[in-house]
Amino acid sequence: xxxxxxxxxxxxxxxxxxxxxxxxxxxxxxxxxxxxxxxxxxxxxxxxxxxxxxxxxxxxxxxxxxxxxxxxxxxxxxxxxxxxxxxxxxxxxxxxxx
Numbered sequence: 108x109x110x111x112x113x114x115x116x117x118x119x120x121x122x123x124x125x126x127x128x129x130x131x132x133x134x135x136x137x138x139x140x141x142x143x144x145x146x147x148x149x150x151x152x153x154x155x156x157x158x159x160x161x162x163x164x165x166x167x168x169x170x171x172x173x174x175x176x177x178x179x180x181x182x183x184x185x186x187x188x189x190x191x192x193x194x195x196x197x198x199x200x201x202x203x204x205x
Contacts, residue, residue, distance in 0.1 A: 155193045159190040163188075164185075167180070
């Protein structure tokens with residue numbers, strides 16, 4: 108919308124912020140689908156979430172910086188992969204019986 112000059116950059120940022128907030132408040136269907144059965148919530152701690160966010164951010168920066176890599180680069184794939192990876196790691200090293 109900014110490229111076509113329909114909105115100024117500031118208007119586009121405000122529009123994006125408002126619609127993202129409304130989308131987050133409107134429902135949790137995507138979060139429920141992603142979280143349901145994907146990882147065992149027993150192993151998800153705040154450390155797991157921090158590592159998932161760091162892994163996702165790192166993946167996005169790497170794929171952005173080296174754009175010619177023939178790998179999927181969407182933020183959702185990065186976040187889901189990081190969440191699964193950090194949860195698996197948490198299960199292996201810090202299971203409930205350890």
